[in-house]
Amino acid sequence: MFIADFAHENNLKPLPPSTGKRGKVAVIGSGPAGLTGAGDLAKMKLAVTILEGQSEPGGILLFGIPEFRLQKDVVRREITELLHLGVEIKTNMLVGPDFTVDDLFEQGYDAVFMGTGTSLPRTLDIPGKELSGILTATYFLRMVVLSDSGKLDESETLLHDGDNVVVIGAGNVAMDAARTAIRRGAENVTIVYHKTEAEISSFPSEYEAAVKEGVQFNFLKQPIAYLNKKQMRALNNIRRKPAESDETDLAGLLVQNITKTDDGQFVTEGGQEVIPCDCVILAIGQRPAARIVSTTKGIQVDDRGFVITRERPYGMTTRAGVFSSGDVVHGPATVVLAMKESKKVAAGIAQYIDAKKLLEDCCED
Numbered sequence: 001m002f003i004a005d006f007a008h009e010n011n012l013k014p015l016p017p018s019t020g021k022r023g024k025v026a027v028i029g030s031g032p033a034g035l036t037g038a039g040d041l042a043k044m045k046l047a048v049t050i051l052e053g054q055s056e057p058g059g060i061l062l063f064g065i066p067e068f069r070l071q072k073d074v075v076r077r078e079i080t081e082l083l084h085l086g087v088e089i090k091t092n093m094l095v096g097p098d099f100t101v102d103d104l105f106e107q108g109y110d111a112v113f114m115g116t117g118t119s120l121p122r123t124l125d126i127p128g129k130e131l132s133g134i135l136t137a138t139y140f141l142r143m144v145v146l147s148d149s150g151k152l153d154e155s156e157t158l159l160h161d162g163d164n165v166v167v168i169g170a171g172n173v174a175m176d177a178a179r180t181a182i183r184r185g186a187e188n189v190t191i192v193y194h195k196t197e198a199e200i201s202s203f204p205s206e207y208e209a210a211v212k213e214g215v216q217f218n219f220l221k222q223p224i225a226y227l228n229k230k231q232m233r234a235l236n237n238i239r240r241k242p243a244e245s246d247e248t249d250l251a252g253l254l255v256q257n258i259t260k261t262d263d264g265q266f267v268t269e270g271g272q273e274v275i276p277c278d279c280v281i282l283a284i285g286q287r288p289a290a291r292i293v294s295t296t297k298g299i300q301v302d303d304r305g306f307v308i309t310r311e312r313p314y315g316m317t318t319r320a321g322v323f324s325s326g327d328v329v330h331g332p333a334t335v336v337l338a339m340k341e342s343k344k345v346a347a348g349i350a351q352y353i354d355a356k357k358l359l360e361d362c363c364e365d
Contacts, residue, residue: 017086020047023110023353027051028095028292031059033326034115035082036339040346041113042085046353049109050087053094059117061335063142064173066180072145094291101296101322110353114307114317114324115342118286118332124168128226133158133250137167137177137283144180159279161185166253166275167215168192168223169283170200171332175207177281178215190216190275192223194258195266218275220258222268226280227252235274252276288328296322306331313352315345321356323349 022045027038030052038048050057061075083089093099095116104112121136123129135158146152159165165186167178170193181189191210193200196219200207211217227235232251257270288305298319300308307324310316315323325345326338 015043015085017084018042018047019045020086022046022350023357024108025049025111025113025349025353026104026109027113027115029053029059029115029117029326030057030079030089031115031117031326032061032335032338033117033328033342034059034113035061035079036342037113037115037325037346037349038087039082039085040343041349042082042087044346044350046350048087050082050089051093051095051099052089052091055091057089057091063145064138064176065335066141066144066176066183067148068179068183069176072149096291096295101292101299101319105321110321110356111349112322113345113349114292114322114328115326115338116289116292116328117338118327119289120287121282122285122287123282124223124284126223126225128228128250131226131228131250132248133278134226134280135282137169137173137281138286140177140281141173141180144184157184159184159186162187163278164276165189165279165281166192166277167281167283169285170195170202170207170217171283171285172202172206174283175202175210175215177283178210179213181279181281182213182215186279188216189214190218190277192218192221192253192255192275194220194222196220196260218255220260220266221255221273221275222258223253224256224272225254226250227254227274232274232276250278250280253280286327286332298322304331309345312348313355314348315341316348316352321352323352 024047025041027034027050030050038050041048057079058075062072101112121138143157147154147157163186165181167174170191174191178189178191228247229249229251230246253275255273256268258266259269260266293299293301300318302308307317307329309324309329315325317324323345325342
């Protein structure tokens with residue numbers, strides 16, 4: 001980030017646009033994996049087209065990481081630099097409805113790079129899951145970005161001043177959601193986690209920042225049901241005239257207390273508790289969408305749905321010419337890992353295209 005800022009502040013000229021003479025690559029997705037791969041491929045004199053399903057490129061960098069951690073103008077600036085390198089970006093292009101991998105090969109692309117990430121959030125299949133007031137962290141963070149940029153009304157974030165918010169999960173995304181909820185006017189924000197403080201998966205710095213900003217933590221609690229207003233009143237022996245929203249609006253979270261034994265096992269004991277809340281934000285992980293795999297023959301995934309890739313050429317899937325990197329391969333991790341792997345995959349794509357072109361030349365002779 002320092003190098004990028006230094007170049008921008010000192011008006012250093014970017015590299016000349018790619019000649020595109022080496023070959024043609026389609027990049028699906030414009031998150032950290034796709035943007036990194038596209039930039040490196042363009043620098044290697046390949047013609048690159050990014051196909052993005054959303055209305056604006058950036059992926060998780062733009063819609064998943066809060067402004068206080070990553071300024072959006074920095075992301076947009078880096079995307080502009082890709083345009084200077086000759087990268088073409090097509091938005092509102094969704095795999096399946098708008099195109100398939102086979103279509104891309106028919107259009108003359110020599111290779112396809114999948115950088116689609118893990119776009120499907122995991123949810124909890126517990127009673128009350130249909131109540132209003134239950135959000136996924138990815139949806140919430142995206143709505144906040146759209147609201148802050150003036151593309152949505154602030155009410156679309158589905159969070160109100162004075163709300164009591166519960167965030168389920170203890171990874172970096174959970175910390176982002178909790179800290180964002182505070183900034184959006186929530187009165188109380190509590191993170192509920194089924195393990196201990198020592199086992200949270202977020203970076204220590206993110207946890208410390210959340211604590212400093214007033215996020216409360218409730219460890220060793222397993223959510224077992226969402227409760228509506230009617231159920232909460234019954235638990236508290238409150239009588240009043242029923243309202244239309246009593247059975248549809250979230251009002252509490254029922255959790256099971258958990259104990260960690262001396263041998264490290266987690267057991268459900270200690271009874272149950274109810275945490276009153278107006279909103280629950282789920283940050284319990286994500287999984288890949290199957291749009292590419294379901295519309296393309298020959299791409300194998302593991303039992304969790306993550307794409308299987310080869311070591312040589314680096315990053316190629318089980319279908320020749322189709323490469324992949326980022327969270328869709330190794331699971332949700334850091335932006336840095338996605339970028340690091342994508343640089344290696346870009347080199348693998350260049351090697352593949354060079355070999356492909358050489359064989360084509362030999363066959364012509």
